[in-house]
Amino acid sequence: MLANYHKISTKFWLNKVVFLVWIIIIILQVEISSSSSAEDAKILLKFKKSLLNTNALNNWDTSIPPCTNRTRNWVGVLCKKGTLFGLQLENMNLKGNIDINSLLQLSSLRTISVMNNSFEGPLPEINKLTRLRSAYFSYNNFSGDINDDAFEGMVVLNKVHLANNSFTGNVPKSLANLPKLLEVTLENNEFYGVVPNFKSTGLKLFNVSNNYFDGQIPRFLSNMNSSAYLGNPGLCGHPLPQCKQSIHKNSLSMVLIIVITVALLLFMTVIFILLTKYRSPKYGAGKKITARDIETAPHEKAKLKQSNGHDTYPNNQARALERATSYKKSDNGKLCFLRNDRQKFEMQDLLKASAEVLGSGSFGSSYKAAIMGGPTFVVKRFRQMNNVGKEEFQELIRKLGRLRHPNLLPLVAFFHKRDEKLIISDFVENGSLASHLHGRHTPDQPGLRWSMRLKIIKGVARGLAYLYRELPELSLPHGHLKSSNVLLDEKFEPLLSDYAFVPLINKEHGEQVMAAYKSPEFTQTNAVTKKTDVWCLGILILEILTGKFPANYLKHGKGGNDELAIWVDSVVKEEWSSEMFDMEMRASRSCKGEMLKLLKIGMWCCEWNEDKRWSLRDAVEKIEELKEMDDDNLADFPSGRSYSARSFSSDSSYSRIASITTEQVV
Template sequence: MKPLTLSLSFLLLLELLHNPNLTLCLSPDGLSLLSLKSAIDDHPSSDGYSAFSDWNENDPTPCHWTGISCMNVTEFPDPRVVAIAISGKNLRGYIPSELGSLVYLRRLNLHNNNLYGSIPTQLFKATSLHSIFLNGNNLSGSLPPSICTLPRLQNLDLSKNSLSGSLFTGLNKCTQLQRLNLANNEISGEIPTGIWPELDNLMQLDLSSNKFNGPIPNDIGELKSLSGTLNLSYNHFSGSIPKSLGNLPVTVSFDLRNNNLSGEIPQTGSFVNQGPTAFLNNPLLCGFPLQRSCKNSAHNPPASQNSTPESDNNRNPGKGLSSGWIILISAADAAGVAVVGLIIVYIYWRKNDSGSCSCTGKGKLGGGGDGKRRLCSICYCCGCNVDVQRNEESEMEDREKGKGEGELVTMDKGFTFEIDELLKASAYVLGKSGLGIVYKVVLGNGVPVAVRRLGEGGQQRYKEFAAEVQAIARVKHPNIVKLRAYYWAPDEKLLISDFISNGNLTHAFRGRSGQPSTSLSWSTRLKIAKGVAQGLAYLHECSPRKFVHGEIKPSNILLDNQFQSYISDFGLTRLISITGNNPSTSGGFMGGALPYSKSIQTERTNNYQSPEARVPGNLPTQKWDVYSFGVVLLELLTGKSPELSPTTSTSVEIPDIVRWVRKGFEEENPLSDMVDPTLLQEVHAKKEVLAVFHVALACTEVDPEIRPRMKTVSENLERIGK
């Protein structure tokens, strides 16, 4: 790569000599960016668009070029480049080392192109870099150890490339790292120990689909900030699964599929929450939640070669019985069953003949009109009290429903399937929360559905649960996720709804791996906001019960491939309270669910809640939803997360984003200081952006009485852009 770098610098020098005006016009940052343009074979895409069509060397600053974001810096008169975002443009070329001279560059996003060659070590001279997204290219070579010289590095996504070599031990110096994704490469060797305890801030780790071998390091269990999925699948890891992984937060899902792991799966801590999918295609693994008992497993340590058949029988007495003993035991069992049957027949005949039984209540044993007589006869002669005391007949029905085999109820006549089809289908964990675990399940007809597991409990309140689910199912609106069916059993409560294909609004903002999104144009954001407003207005004004959602936030706003928005998860808190149990028990659907406790809830504060919603004991109102929607609007406008201030002078907590925007309008700051920088190029949308800001500020008034109704909010948004 050095010859290429020298020749490129020489070409730039010639360009400056032949065009002296260039030195007078373009800023130093612009000159460094021209090296990227020169390193790329810029062929127009199928729509005739060139990624560098407006990169003009005669401009005084590159800040208006496509994919470039700038920021004013106090010690410099000209704005400096802080972000490069050119993704999915089919760029073919290499990454020039000159980008390392962009000392204020914070974000480099060149994912999903056709870049080749190695990652230049000179790039890491741009010491302000905190996010590098080079995934989906054809980069080769090893991961440069000097990458950890970046003091602010938080996000590193190099997945879907051709990187090789091993994982260097100096990775523990990336102490600020939050997301590390090296999936789908050719990195090999053992993962060194001593790395992970130093990475206190690491929230995502994906090393899947590489060539790692050897044991899984014990100290991975010390990643206390980890969330989402620990993905080590499709490698060559061997040995037993470290018990220390059970020390990871309960919100972490494991994906250890397709390795050479062996031994019994530990049953402590976070392991209790994992389904069988996490351990598939490890032939030597055994134990729960796999249907492979370690006692009967052929993969247990072999017996000593000196052992005799007699000693084997002593270790496992059940296997040493002769055929004569087996026949004798079977005959005795059959005789015992016959005697018990004769006694029951005799009791029934005697009591039936006397006709003196008096029972109250309805017996369900045996069904039919004489079920009452059968129940009475058996209980009378056994000396028990058959006076069934009930306040209401429905209480008996609810109890027996809770003891039954389970019932699948579909609420859409055109949507039918069998429960076995659901339970046996492969599942993919979409997310976990205090309201249960959600899976994507593909039915036999190829239709994907979302399945939420609510846990166990609530056997006595079946009718109440069914009535609540039916009320939710009657809510039908284009911007609300449709509930299709539910399953009720003593040890399982499932809700089956439509699967929305494009994730949620949180993913749209920051990607599933935390990477920024360039696809949310202003028109898309306005479309999302209008859809959510229409759905909420319907819930408040037109639904059968005038629902209050109570948890409006980006993770509960789902998107399809056309960025149509869908509100999800309304009514779940009520259903959880009816079941009377936390969705946290092990076993059951897909092998377990997320423990739900007050400690988990308090760790993840809902920063979209209204001030009055944070006061214990207050009942939810529709104005809670109005406020939460206003915070979502502000996030759509500014691109900032609504984090809470660490210290507040009052008992009422208000998200920083609300304070910041209100202060900006009070001080009459330029709109460009508050709006998401990626929207600044859409100059035509300035009036629309300003109008939505005013709607958001009205929604986030501290006094709930001043906030508008969602119907009014929806109508105001509909006028924008028309």
């Protein structure tokens, strides 16, 4: 019995010791967790400093820890057992830099998502986060090539989402070599080259649609749905149509001989032409047109083309129209013509046409296509035009096709498929207004003089007024009015292009790139009106007069500050100088008064306060009154109204302009 007592006593004290140890461990864990949480808070606040537009993160405050047990106290922070597990910073309109070095200090970080924000520039150095399991960077403005080693060492990474950005180049080898990938989304970018053979055998989600990939789909990836590959003109193989059969071996040698011979002849011909051209006194080193004021941006990476001023993109130069739509040849789709005064042709004729890439702009790629034995057209392939169904799409396009005005670019035909939208219009040899304003000029190709610019702005105003009359049901009869969408014919008569597409363009994409959504009213209230097109007209007038490109047009998302209007306003109010006008206008002294009048019109049109902004009717009336020569005074403008591009103060910029004399401008 005594032995039993000792056993019970020993067991009692042993249980008590175990219980005390357990309590101590819990206390230590809580203290460690509390200490870790406090350290994480400091790291996150340091990380926040690298970001812009952080209103959504206002509750990040050291007064409360980011995580408590399984509860998250900070918005965008994911917690697991009281420890920070991930960051989910989605739909917050965040900008700035993603401070990877700060995130590196979060030892428990396993997932990060910054989807649906406004981050720009190259992909951050996420390969420093070697313990990361998932990375979501889709729906931003990231751009540029991704380095081959961008995912080196990330052996546990299983989810990579980079869709809907502007990435270029080949898929990095380090991504294809990751062993545990489950999800990869790369759609709606500008990747090119072949689709690599991914090392992971567990891929469940894979999408590379709407890029510029070519070649055969790897066998291992052929079990994916065909939608994962659509929009890549050069891809072939299951689940897409089979690749063309290779040439029979017996005839290979003969074909090689023929190809080499033809290539040598073409090479010699090109050399002869170039030598002849360079020796010509009409050709000079300064003939090349380059961008002057337009900066690189994900959706406006234009380099002004030497031959005709159209935008061109170096990486896509070799991708012709036939290649871009070759996977559609089996569809037997029909072109729908909108005009009876243009030569009709079949889709196959278009695919066989001699084609040249003009660029890849806000909505998709553009091609110059010369129909064999016929005229030359521009074919625009729209990648973001799925906002309405087929019937509504055709109804609006046919209505636009019936429009007739000397200052509108005519729509000739269209092609509609679920994943393919083509709109065909006349080719305008003289290029865009942007190329003439911002290209380098030579003595035999001078900049636009004042009379030409006045003619252009009058034509733009007339074309816009016509759209207002014919499309009263649209809140944005144009919606994308800017200098690159004003083409100039051989007589320098302006032709508006890309008009009235707002109802067709995917709403989210349109709000990122279209000119109307850079306006003050959309920035403030997420709303646009018919005066929004007037604001675009005002910015265009200021661009024509100053020769400066509106910098906010180069950015994705809301317009932010309309820097051009602010700059003009500041010059007028504080440091007036005639140097604000583009010196390439070559205007005489007698033109300066009319230039001032147009400047005032432009400022009234891009007035920040929409209620004070002129209507299109008022603007067109005043523009029509302008003359090439100044033969009257400035008193014909309405009195009693004040102007301020941002309503910064009660000072009247209008009054400041009205007091400027022609002598001061000269």
